[in-house]
Amino acid sequence: MKASFQAQDDVIVITGGANGIGRELALAATEAGARVVVCDVDEVAMQSLTKANSKVSARRLDVGDRAAVMTAFADIENEFGHIDGLVCGAAIQPRAEVRTMDPADWRRVIAINLDGVVWCYQAVIPGMTARRKGSIIAFSSGLAHQGWPEASAYAATKGALIAFVKSAAKEVAQHRVRFNLIAPGVIDTPQYRAANAGGDDARWRASIGVGSPADVVGPLMFLLSDAATMTASLLSRDFAYSACDA
Numbered sequence: 001m002k003a004s005f006q007a008q009d010d011v012i013v014i015t016g017g018a019n020g021i022g023r024e025l026a027l028a029a030t031e032a033g034a035r036v037v038v039c040d041v042d043e044v045a046m047q048s049l050t051k052a053n054s055k056v057s058a059r060r061l062d063v064g065d066r067a068a069v070m071t072a073f074a075d076i077e078n079e080f081g082h083i084d085g086l087v088c089g090a091a092i093q094p095r096a097e098v099r100t101m102d103p104a105d106w107r108r109v110i111a112i113n114l115d116g117v118v119w120c121y122q123a124v125i126p127g128m129t130a131r132r133k134g135s136i137i138a139f140s141s142g143l144a145h146q147g148w149p150e151a152s153a154y155a156a157t158k159g160a161l162i163a164f165v166k167s168a169a170k171e172v173a174q175h176r177v178r179f180n181l182i183a184p185g186v187i188d189t190p191q192y193r194a195a196n197a198g199g200d201d202a203r204w205r206a207s208i209g210v211g212s213p214a215d216v217v218g219p220l221m222f223l224l225s226d227a228a229t230m231t232a233s234l235l236s237r238d239f240a241y242s243a244c245d246a
Contacts, residue, residue, distance in 0.1 A: 005221045008033035011080045012224065013073070015063050015120060016090030018045035021187060024213040025087060025220050030055040032221070037076050039063070040090070063090045063116030064108070073123035085224045086124050086136045088117045091157075095150040106153050113157035114164070121168060121179070129175040135224045136179045138165050140234060144183075162234060169232035178231040180223050184216040185237040211237070 012029050014022045017038035023045075026036045030053055039061035040046050046058035061072045077083055091113045094105050117138050128134030143151055144159035162181060169179035219235055222228050 003218060003222070005032045005225055007084075007224070010034045010084040010224075011037070011076070011082055012085040012087065013037045013039060013076060013083055013120075013124070014087045014089055015039045015061065015116065017087070018042045018049055018058070020089075021184060021213045021216045021220075022087065022089040023049055024217050025089075026056050027053055028217045028221065029224075034085075035080060037080070039072060062112075063088075063120060064111035066115070066119045066122075069116070069119040069123050073120070077127055082131060083124050083127060084134060086120060086134070087220065087224070088120050088136070088138045090116050091139065091154075093151065093154040096153075097150055098152050101153065109153040109157060113154065114160050117161060118164070125172060125177065128177045129172055132176045134177040135228070136177070137220060137223050138179075138181050140181045140183045142183055142185070142236075165234075166232045173231050178223075178228065180228065180231060181234045182216070182219055182223060183234060183236040184219075185211055187211050187213055187216060 007029055010029075010033070012034045014026055014036065016022050017026050017036075018040035019042060022038065022040075026038050026049065029036050035057075036055065037057045037059060038046060038049060039059050041060060041062055043060055046060070050056050050058050059072055059076075061068060063069055073083070092109055094109065096102070096105065121136060124134065124136065128136075138161050139158075140162050141155065141158040143155040144162060147155050165179050165181050172179065216237065219237060223235060
């Protein structure tokens with residue numbers, strides 16, 4: 001059975017969408033007919049994406065800045081008329097032991113990975129509830145359950161997002177707005193490579209394997225679609241194909 005998605009004239013916003021999973025999703029969603037807006041701080045990557053696909057719009061946005069988030073999303077709604085889907089992909093993963101972690105680094109991880117999702121949720125919920133339509137997706141991680149050395153801040157935010165989404169989703173379920181999570185598994189993205197150089201990368205590749213960003217597009221398109229008739233749920237991709245193909 002082959003799955004296909006139609007998103008004609010749907011407006012999808014992807015934060016942290018200039019690279020990795022977000023980039024692959026942006027390209028696939030435009031092919032399905034959606035109008036896609038990527039929000040990121042990597043201006044070079046955004047230029048590369050919009051050059052590769054002129055149907056993608058791009059805006060610089062630091063999701064840790066609540067005022068900037070509110071302004072950006074208001075501008076998007078004014079320009080496109082509505083927002084049907086929001087994928088909160090912006091995240092950072094600096095590596096450090098807790099005992100030596102700079103407090104500013106800790107606060108920055110919380111600001112991007114957790115606060116950023118909250119601010120984006122607040123920005124799109126009024127329009128989605130008024131239209132009684134919308135799908136929001138946040139990213140969790142297997143590290144939320146198992147932890148990882150030098151990744152405590154990242155893992156803490158991913159665990160907090162599970163509790164946040166499961167609670168916030170129930171506040172808007174009666175308005176037919178869905179809010180779900182995806183744990184994409186170990187995926188070869190620029191962030192993954194920066195956080196897992198050397199031995200960690202070898203360990204992942206020798207155990208569960210490392211997937212590609214394209215592997216996550218199908219599950220994300222499903223969660224954005226009307227076929228995903230659930231909310232407050234966590235969709236987990238526990239294993240990458242490469243672990244099974246040896």
